[in-house]
Amino acid sequence: MNDLTDMPELPDIASYAAPIYVGLIVAEILFVHFSRAKGSYETRDASTSIAMGLGNVTSGIIFATTVYAGIFAFFLWIYRFAPVKWEFGILSLLACFVLDDLRYYWVHRFSHTIRWGWADHVIHHSSQHFNLSTALRQPWFSFAKGYFVSVIPLVLLGFHPAMIAFAGSINLFYQFFIHTEAVGKMPKWVEAVMNTPSHHRVHHGRNARYLDSNYAGVFIVWDRLFGTFVEEDDSHPVRYGLVKNIGTYNPLRVATHEYVGMWRDATLPGLSVKQRLAYVFAPPGWSHDGSRKSSADIKLDFISRHPDEAGKPGLPGTISVKPAPMSDLTDLPSEPAAR
Amino acid sequence: MMLVLYLAGSAIAIGLIALLIHRLGHSAEHEFADEAAVRQAFVEEFPDAAIARVDLAANGRAALIVLNEGYGLIRAMGRYSLARQFTSGDIHRLSREAATLRLRLTDYADPVFVIDFGKEDTATRWEELLGSANGTTRETTR
Numbered sequence: 001m002n003d004l005t006d007m008p009e010l011p012d013i014a015s016y017a018a019p020i021y022v023g024l025i026v027a028e029i030l031f032v033h034f035s036r037a038k039g040s041y042e043t044r045d046a047s048t049s050i051a052m053g054l055g056n057v058t059s060g061i062i063f064a065t066t067v068y069a070g071i072f073a074f075f076l077w078i079y080r081f082a083p084v085k086w087e088f089g090i091l092s093l094l095a096c097f098v099l100d101d102l103r104y105y106w107v108h109r110f111s112h113t114i115r116w117g118w119a120d121h122v123i124h125h126s127s128q129h130f131n132l133s134t135a136l137r138q139p140w141f142s143f144a145k146g147y148f149v150s151v152i153p154l155v156l157l158g159f160h161p162a163m164i165a166f167a168g169s170i171n172l173f174y175q176f177f178i179h180t181e182a183v184g185k186m187p188k189w190v191e192a193v194m195n196t197p198s199h200h201r202v203h204h205g206r207n208a209r210y211l212d213s214n215y216a217g218v219f220i221v222w223d224r225l226f227g228t229f230v231e232e233d234d235s236h237p238v239r240y241g242l243v244k245n246i247g248t249y250n251p252l253r254v255a256t257h258e259y260v261g262m263w264r265d266a267t268l269p270g271l272s273v274k275q276r277l278a279y280v281f282a283p284p285g286w287s288h289d290g291s292r293k294s295s296a297d298i299k300l301d302f303i304s305r306h307p308d309e310a311g312k313p314g315l316p317g318t319i320s321v322k323p324a325p326m327s328d329l330t331d332l333p334s335e336p337a338a339r
Numbered sequence: 340m341m342l343v344l345y346l347a348g349s350a351i352a353i354g355l356i357a358l359l360i361h362r363l364g365h366s367a368e369h370e371f372a373d374e375a376a377v378r379q380a381f382v383e384e385f386p387d388a389a390i391a392r393v394d395l396a397a398n399g400r401a402a403l404i405v406l407n408e409g410y411g412l413i414r415a416m417g418r419y420s421l422a423r424q425f426t427s428g429d430i431h432r433l434s435r436e437a438a439t440l441r442l443r444l445t446d447y448a449d450p451v452f453v454i455d456f457g458k459e460d461t462a463t464r465w466e467e468l469l470g471s472a473n474g475t476t477r478e479t480t481r
Binding site for chain 2: 018022025026029033040041042043044045046047050051054057058061062128129133241244245246247248253256257258260261264305
């Protein structure tokens with residue numbers, strides 16, 4: 001026990017997870033190949049995804065004694081001001097886990113709806129495949145976006161930073177298992193409460209109806225509560241990836257492409273300060289001349305082509321006045337946006 | 340030292356997984372059967388696109404497209420395809436070697452497009468079309 005904080009030494013789940021991840025990826029590859037299980041692997045895509053995961057862990061190790069130690073020290077300092085301090089135990093850990101999952105929901109939602117966060121998170125969505133290796137396709141410099149400040153309320157509620165970190169690591173470990181097409185739908189009560197492979201497939205979809213939905217980490221109840229839940233519809237198979245997919249397997253380009261795009265946009269000549277800031281903090285797809293489309297635009301565009309789909313899950317009920325130039329069979333966006 | 344061992348072990352794991360996937364036959368690139376397949380795939384991505392002409396690569400894995408406004412390209416991205424609309428202003432460098440055209444675009448996330456038409460006159464026509472429309476660097480090797 002640590003005398004200062006009364007916290008036991010908690011295991012670092014990440015250090016145990018790597019061999020489990022590798023073993024299960026191999027198992028899924030074999031399962032998908034030799035059985036009729038749904039799923040797809042492609043050599044370069046999976047290699048890039050795993051390399052991104054390796055870069056993510058390496059970045060964590062490199063910055064462990066500097067950036068992350070500094071952030072942890074900051075949280076410990078904040079913790080001194082917590083009016084109540086919860087001792088480590090099953091109930092306090094459970095409460096911390098649930099509240100941290102609620103925090104994760106909002107941070108994840110902001111990562112999709114603010115380009116600053118999307119520039120980092122887009123990396124995780126940049127594969128056109130959806131399998132266990134996709135779970136490892138993670139950014140390298142997440143600390144730079146500053147979303148760690150979202151932890152402060154939990155610290156002030158009296159949860160020790162180490163307990164929050166432990167709860168967060170369990171959360172991420174859980175999420176690895178929901179990146180698969182090999183599992184269909186779970187029993188109803190599970191689908192009602194938990195984030196499942198089915199719900200997370202929807203989250204990774206680039207179909208208009210599936211954009212910006214199912215942000216949950218572990219408990220899907222947050223999406224149901226805050227109106228972002230969309231059920232997987234078998235009649236509209238999920239198309240994975242980005243509205244504007246990337247054309248590279250180079251890990252460095254994968255890791256930085258949206259930052260580069262954001263920089264190029266924000267430094268275009270002739271823009272006002274407000275427009276420059278909007279290129280960084282407005283929703284992905286915003287543009288000063290209206291030449292690109294955000295998720296909301298894409299959804300409106302889709303129902304203008306398919307008025308009968310208006311109001312269905314994931315789609316707005318209002319039909320755009322824009323004319324529909326031609327019919328399309330899929331529910332893919334009409335043209336690429338910067339997301 | 341531990342970091343080096345960790346990185347080496349991880350690199351070996353990635354290599355073995357890649358080898359496994361490859362040996363199981365999952366490295367095959369997407370191929371467009373014909374021009375109609377190109378048109379269908381491109382319009383799925385850009386429903387508003389008005390396609391005037393399609394030139395398909397000899398191996399069926401890429402195509403260049405003349406649109407009523409600008410150009411389009413589509414190519415295999417592993418099992419799937421990747422499509423882009425572009426204008427001459429998006430071309431950073433253009434080069435040709437016999438029947439193969441190489442486009443370097445300003446798109447950081449999709450920087451290089453290579454297409455072997457199998458016919459030198461097709462590559463030449465595209466080189467002239469794209470090269471004359473902007474001030475890109477042109478390199479031609481016969």
